[in-house]
Amino acid sequence: MDAADPSESQLKRYRRIILLTDGFSTPFLAKTAISLLRYRQNDIAAVLDATEAGSTSQSLFGTGGPVPVVATLDQTDGDALFIGIAPPGGRLPEHWRPIVVRALSRGMDVVSGLHDFLGDDREFARAADEHGRQLLDVRRNNERHTAQHVQFRKGCRRILTVGQDCSVGKMVTSLEIHRVLSERGKDAKFLATGQTGIMIAGDGVPIDCVVADFVNGSAEALIQRHEEHHILLIEGQGSISHPSFSAVTLGLLHGSAPDGLILCYEAGRELVKGLDQVPLPSLQTLVTAYENVAALRNPCRVIGISVNGRNLSAEQTTAECKRVSSELGLPACDVYRDGADVLADAVLALGGSDHNGG
């Protein structure tokens, strides 16, 4: 999905998207659908989940307002079917195959962020061909840039979200800080690094699907393509301590050589999501770990904390933000509940980028 990719704007052109989450409408698995409902609600025609049909997105996911949940493609009229889940491993559920074929035959394009590319599937490719439709695999890439330790433009401030774990709100935090800075008239850009972010923003790099030798380089090249902006809000991935995905996290950190980090976590989570025997390191441990590994490329500090209070009440969340802010000596907020003003202030307080590119 690099700058020259013709599908870049394509993704933003759909106006009647159907989000496929059939049988997987949980907050963890359906996070692609939920984020699209949150950030592109006007472009979403329906959610397809036969097990939840008749409901609305708002009642199913807590976002998306009146967007209906339908049982079949025949109940609504869409221009694209978006695969709305991000399962670990990234495979298409078997019972979705006829739904994908049916969407193509009804004249819809199909957009997927799965690791297994729909375009490489013979049956799907044939159906797309037959009906003159497109299969867009947003993770497909041919990144071949070896990072060169580029000195980025002074005056381009790079802010990366980092996490205690996967699925704690790194993308949302970057998007919300971007929203606040834009509202304040700042020249800021959100840089997507994952399939959902790319579906929202229309471009970016699917960094978790880049060949390992080019992970750092794909992040570096992403920055280079956008360094004319004053502030870049870079969507973080995984966690430096995640047993499965730390390679992605470090490649993104070293490749983008940020000037500041925002640490994201979910209040109350104590174990690695999906690896329930593995305890999460403390936030203080992670602040130290991120700053130490960052310093190997470009010294920078954690400048703020993004608290995900989805399992807490509003009152508990406020208390948690206060507690963690005092514990770590850093500004903290829940960007869903409070907006991201506090973190936007921290970004602006960073001042000019004086130690660009190490």
Add this chain to the structure above:
Amino acid sequence: MDAADPSESQLKRYRRIILLTDGFSTPFLAKTAISLLRYRQNDIAAVLDATEAGSTSQSLFGTGGPVPVVATLDQTDGDALFIGIAPPGGRLPEHWRPIVVRALSRGMDVVSGLHDFLGDDREFARAADEHGRQLLDVRRNNERHTAQHVQFRKGCRRILTVGQDCSVGKMVTSLEIHRVLSERGKDAKFLATGQTGIMIAGDGVPIDCVVADFVNGSAEALIQRHEEHHILLIEGQGSISHPSFSAVTLGLLHGSAPDGLILCYEAGRELVKGLDQVPLPSLQTLVTAYENVAALRNPCRVIGISVNGRNLSAEQTTAECKRVSSELGLPACDVYRDGADVLADAVLALGGSDHNGG
């Protein structure tokens, strides 16, 4: 190249290999050829480099004894042509295309470790087909294992080489420690993680070519396939501080969850190879960095130092080993000059693996 891959043993079956380094016979670029000469000398028929023809491998590379350097394929009789270089970025030099086609037409298989797969090249694929020969891309893989923070078998000691930089001798160090332990009758296995190591050992995982999300997992799966052994010597990759390749390094470190690390460096090198404006961190900085990031998965220590003295005299190398050993408080040796006994001792002194898998 996983355990089930039919080409696993295939690579070990060739007995008259021609190493192609034409125009690139420098120690840095031709490291694949040099390592094959060192570890599979009896299987090498010739080196092909028209610019150095008439020489021997020994005089060209300092290893390989009487293996001749030839100008064309017609001067010798081989069963396979091995691409003998590892250029950054991994592309085939343009003027080698007719040589590859010629090899196929002369009835040879062609083995490559480049990022750009020969098998995906239409002209090469057609030529291979026509002559009934094989194109073996050792970096080709379909790794799809998400790391699960596996508790490895107690009693399987995992030793990973790590580096101050690329191309400092991590593979050679692992191979030499393996050699010593085998000579002492220990049940040790060398695990290859790079294209050259795979060409030598016949199996392994080409970890720098794995899709980012599965880097940690491919290392974990590699260990699982071989954890019946008492000691695993795991070939390290890149460096935790390398601006281009740190993602690979960390994925391998967290996926293999080693019990001990051997830090490798080249005496006298002060700048990152290929990025000549970037200073290398000190060895002490790296010991700390490796131990700190390792602790996020499985606490372990650097237990020895492998000194690459290729730019020093024998006397200088001995002095350097003494100096660094005293500075870091760890055993140190040059495995080429001294053999790896000192490091093998350090591995054995580690004792049983009591903190397996964190």
